[in-house]
Amino acid sequence: MNIAKNMEAIFVAAIVIASATSFATAAVSTPVIAVKAEASAMQTVTVTAKRLTAAEKAAL
Structure with missing residues (x-):
């Protein structure tokens, strides 16, 4: 079947x-x-993580 x-x-x-x-x-x-x-009652999310250093960012 030709769609055109x-x-x-x-x-x-x-x-x-x-x-x-x-x-x-x-x-x-x-x-x-x-x-x-x-x-x-609103739920919140707390992220606790260390920031990447410049060397770690460059490695990505």
Whole structure:
């Protein structure tokens, strides 16, 4: 199957799918509620490592 011959059909099919998806999602009236984490419960990561010297950086 030569894809260059069918490029117009592929383009039209993609537009139809995109249009149907946009109309389907536009019909949803209730907004999606995201759950937020508490600011005090945020996890932190502490990295304790020595810095490379100039000689070690040059060796990399």
